[in-house]
Structures are given as C-alpha cells and as structure tokens.
Amino acid sequence: MSFWKSKPGARWAAGEAELHPACVQAFEDALRDGGFGPGVYPAWNAYVNRDVLAIYGDEGWLGFDDVARLYAERASRQREQYPQAYWRKAGNLFHYAVQLGLIAGERGGEHGRGWRLVHREPQWVVDSQGGRSIARQVLGLPPAEQAAEYRRQARQAKLTATLDRKARHAADAEIAALVSAILAGDPDATVPEHWAASNQYRLPCVPEWLPGTRIDVCAPVLREAHHTLDVPRQTVREWLRELRHAARIAPTRYARRQAEKAALPEHADIPAEDAEALGGLL
Known part of the structure; x- marks a missing residue:
C-alpha cells in the first residue's frame, strides 16, 4: 500500500495523484513526536x-513528494496492509534522523519542503556486545572521543586482518584436497558462475574471469583464490561448504553427462537430397 489516495472501493496504489490525508497526518505526527526508538x-x-542512506542513495536532497514516492514503492514491495501504520514508521524514521543530525529539514526555496542529507558517511554502526546488538557512534564525536574511536577502529582492523589471514591458512589443506576430490569425481568439471558472484551474504570466492574454465586447467588458481582475494574468514567457511558440496555431487554430475553422451546417436543420418548436394561439392 502507499501514501496515495485511491478511488472509492479500490486499494491504495502508488502512482495516483492525490495524497491520502490520513497517511499525511500519520507521517506528520510521527515526524513531530517520534515514537518507538x-x-x-x-x-x-x-x-x-x-x-x-539507503533511501537517499545518490541523492543529497529529497522533497516531500520524493519521500512519498519512495515509501509507496517500499510499501508495495512489502505488501503493507495498513498504509497509515507504514507512514507512521516513515515519519518516525525521519524524526530520529533529524534528531541525530543525519538529515536537516528545509522549507520553501526553489524545491519546496524537503530534507537535506547531512552526512553520507555512516555516523552510527551496529556493534555486538555481550550477545546483543547496540548502536555505536563512529563519526561526529568530540575531538578526543573521535581520536579514541579512530584508534579503536585501527586495533579492530588489525585484529580482523590477523584472524582472516589465519583462517585462510588453516583452510589451505582442505581446499587443496577438495579440489582434487572434485577432479577425481568429475574430470571434466568447470568453474560455475556463482563461485565468482557476490551478494549480501558473501564476497566472491574466485576471480571474476574464472567461471567456465576447466578445473583441471585452473586448479592452482582455485587452491590459492582465497589468498588472492583476501577473503574474510566467514567467506572462507562458505567457500569450504561450497567445495564440499561440489566434491560430493561431482561423481553424479559426471555420470549424468556420460549417460547423456551415450544416449546420443553416433552419427546423424543425412537426407538423400543433402547427400547428393554434398557429393556434388566433392
């Protein structure tokens, strides 16, 4: 559902011209007073x-209509049943964003009412402490606190790099054994596309140019890919799971391909007229 007013008896849908007053009021109330936080x-x-930051994307300023459109699209994707509740959440988000100094409200001027993005770099990040997630401010601190935060980040980055490097080295022997197992089960195996893909859960495990290459040709590259790409330890774990799966199904894949080849005719019959034409060319 959206921020837009529909025709009588119809569902509210993005793209209609008139803003629904109840949604406007829900947004304005939450923008003014906030709510859960x-x-x-x-x-x-x-x-x-x-x-x-996700809402603004590459934009530095959003007008009221822009906010309505963006939230209408999001509500539609999430099949929101109660537009007023959804827009109360939108107003609540902007309320706290203003309070935190992440955006600044602007009225009048060339573009009318809207909000300017103040900080494109994240000022707050999620930090896990004692088994729960909390917010930690990483930018915009007083000078002494900011310097201490930079030192903390440097220590954390160094520790993370050390743990990632140890995880990569610890996986070397198993990765080499799994690549050999894949080839033993399927000598014709090639690198699949998804090994080089990235998504919200993991980074690529192999270079982007490698998919489609025979594994017997690129085995040395596969054995070193986790070092070449400096993959973090969580991706190393996923890479091992992927290789174990590939080794497990390799014999089945090879047997299926061999059966498919065996089912093909050894040669195709050439129609008489084509054979006669071919004979004339020889």
Whole structure:
C-alpha cells in the first residue's frame, strides 16, 4: 500500500495523484513526536542511519513528494496492509534522523519542503556486545572521543586482518584436497558462475574471469583464490561448504553427462537430397 489516495472501493496504489490525508497526518505526527526508538531497540540509531542512506542513495536532497514516492514503492514491495501504520514508521524514521543530525529539514526555496542529507558517511554502526546488538557512534564525536574511536577502529582492523589471514591458512589443506576430490569425481568439471558472484551474504570466492574454465586447467588458481582475494574468514567457511558440496555431487554430475553422451546417436543420418548436394561439392 502507499501514501496515495485511491478511488472509492479500490486499494491504495502508488502512482495516483492525490495524497491520502490520513497517511499525511500519520507521517506528520510521527515526524513531530517520534515514537518507538532507542528505548526499544538498542541499535536503533544505527538502523536509522542505515535506512536513511539507503533511501537517499545518490541523492543529497529529497522533497516531500520524493519521500512519498519512495515509501509507496517500499510499501508495495512489502505488501503493507495498513498504509497509515507504514507512514507512521516513515515519519518516525525521519524524526530520529533529524534528531541525530543525519538529515536537516528545509522549507520553501526553489524545491519546496524537503530534507537535506547531512552526512553520507555512516555516523552510527551496529556493534555486538555481550550477545546483543547496540548502536555505536563512529563519526561526529568530540575531538578526543573521535581520536579514541579512530584508534579503536585501527586495533579492530588489525585484529580482523590477523584472524582472516589465519583462517585462510588453516583452510589451505582442505581446499587443496577438495579440489582434487572434485577432479577425481568429475574430470571434466568447470568453474560455475556463482563461485565468482557476490551478494549480501558473501564476497566472491574466485576471480571474476574464472567461471567456465576447466578445473583441471585452473586448479592452482582455485587452491590459492582465497589468498588472492583476501577473503574474510566467514567467506572462507562458505567457500569450504561450497567445495564440499561440489566434491560430493561431482561423481553424479559426471555420470549424468556420460549417460547423456551415450544416449546420443553416433552419427546423424543425412537426407538423400543433402547427400547428393554434398557429393556434388566433392
């Protein structure tokens, strides 16, 4: 559902011309007064920062109509049943974004009412402490606190790099054995596309130019790919799971391809007229 007013008896749908007054009021009330926030979710400030940056994308300023359109699209994708509730959440998000100094409201001027993005770099991030997620401010701190935060980040980056490097080395022997097992089960195996793909859950496990290459040709590259790409330890774990799966199904894949080849005729019969034409060319 959306921020737009529909025809009588119809569902509210994005793209209609008139803003629905109930949704406007729900947005304005939450924008003014706020609602659920850091008192309910300890990582709330980080969630607000994340969502605001996602909404703005490459834009630096959004007008009221832009906000309506973006939230209408999001509500439609999520099959929101109650537009007023959805728009109360939208107003609540902008309320806290203004409070945190992430955006600034502007009225009048060339573009009318809207909100300017103040910080494109995240000011708040989610931090896990004691088994729960909290929000930690990483930018916009007083000078002494900011310097301490930079030192903390440097220490954390160094520790992360060390743990990732150890995880990569610890996986070397198993990765080499699994590549050999894949080839033993399927000598004709090639690198699948998804090994080089990235998504929200993991980084690529092999270079982007490798898919489609025979594994017997690129086995040395596969054995070293996790080092070449400096993959983090969580991706190393996923890479091992992927290789174990590939080794497990390799014999079945090879047997299926061999059966398909055996089912093909050894040669195709040439129609008489084509054979006669071919004979004339010889």
